[in-house]
Amino acid sequence: MAEDRLEEIKERIQNIGSLPTLPKVATEVISMAGNPDVSIKEIASIISQDPSLSAKILKVANSAFYGLKQRVASIQLALVILGLNKIKNLVIGISVFKTFPIRPGRPTFDREKFWEHSVGCGQIAKILATLLGCEMDGEEFVAGLLHDVGKIVLDQFFHDEFTKVVDLTFEKDIPMIEAEKEVLGTTHAEIGSWLAEDWKLPLSLVEAITYHHEPQKAALNPTLTSLVRLSDLFCKAKGIGFSGDAQGVSISDRIAWKTLKAAKPQLEELDMERFVFDLDTEIERAREYLGVFSNTDQAKEKV
């Protein structure tokens, strides 16, 4: 039944126009990164063809995001120092803002707030991964950044229905995903999953987007999906985001917590209160990254 609704929604999107695409260079980098025969030099030359992307990569590479001690002056050097996987994830993170630029939001769906939540989620995932010693070359950051991407698609193609979803979330004080099921018969996770597959994103990323509300279903990389789920909850606890529901959450009862703890037992030792308290600084930092990734700084300068 839900399958049918999803198909119907896919059809409607295809009738209206086409699914938003990632910039070609990003798709190429993703595919080249999966091919062991491709050299760093070839990837550098592909990226360098896009001056705006290259400039952003260098900007992030030289920011506190990686905390490198030396200055990185070329894409090739960035690839050597940071490694192919980190650059690939960075390219995905930057490119998504080209597809879905930040623009002043409508009252029901504020894209600025949306990205603030997403980048906050990415940053929390990054910090948690660092604390637990399971960094994944920035994939955890990008997964946090992209986990809700289906919401943008819903807002873009089904604006009226999506507005109803938001209203219902507040009215009934229910999680947004429940309201989506009620109004649309599908969810932002399903739509996001479809988009991620269409973009040929790495499979573990697709999985994290698909199952970030049901981490027990993740099979490929349950740690990544659980990280994203927990970061999402922490973001909510910090009031970053726009979901209407404000119910209390017991993190340690969550499947994501249990899954992550099974993989990383030291999670038990996390001083949760301290961690949540210190997140303020991280969220501030995430806002800065949002500026760098999306180039809103420059946009503001022009204005």
Place this chain on the structure above:
Amino acid sequence: MNSPQLSDDRFTQIRDLIYAESGMYFADTKKYLLESRLSKRMEEVRLNSFDEYYYLLKYSPKKREELSKLFDQVTINETSFFRNMPQFQVFEKEIIPEILKNNNAGGQRLRIWSAGCSSGQEPYALAMILNELAATKAFKFVPEIIANDISGAMILDAQKGRYKGYYLRNTPELYKSKYFTKNSDEYIISNAIKVMVKFSILNLLDEAKTKVMRDMDVIFCRNVIIYFDDEAKKKVIGMFYEALRPGGYLFIGHSESLHNISRAFKLMLFPNAIVYKKE
């Protein structure tokens, strides 16, 4: 004149004395804090050295009186009404409705404990919120707010219920106009709110007195146990656990943590507030 110096040895002695009498613990890193608070007290009793002051605390016939004055000085907190608003919002919008929904006997008693209430800002703020909730008639309940502090001076101030405007800087306009009367530079709390709160002096480590605190629905104890060492913290938090009803909640200061203190509670994350639940 040079200001008196507090030697490390003397600091340890005074610190241990305060700890034995009150449970408040000044770690070595908090020496400066204790030094400045003791200095104020010394000026008032006109003593010039920490040695003399220590003898006063230890051997003088007036030592009880002086200790109590010292506690007043040591526990002075910056406490405005509605300090850390998200906690009050969660209390009003989530916690109280949940408690009343789960025990909807009709006309039920709602027991709130403000532990370490300083000069009354916290329990009065809670009283205002409960008064507003009662007025909506969405719930029927009889509120009972118990508030106490180790410092007698604080309790006297609380009972007076007069505050400089500075303490109302976080107070919503509605509450300000409804529950305070302005008299020159002071705001006086209304009688309707005053009668809702029962004040008393209490040392949280005094087991004989705390064991009668039972059947609490919500306990607020914010920025109080920061003065305690781990052993005293564990004791007090364990006592709160006993004092709460199942389903009750504990609020601590928003920068405090029960990590390594207690695992008895379930930690609940609310928007910008962490609350501990007794299941």
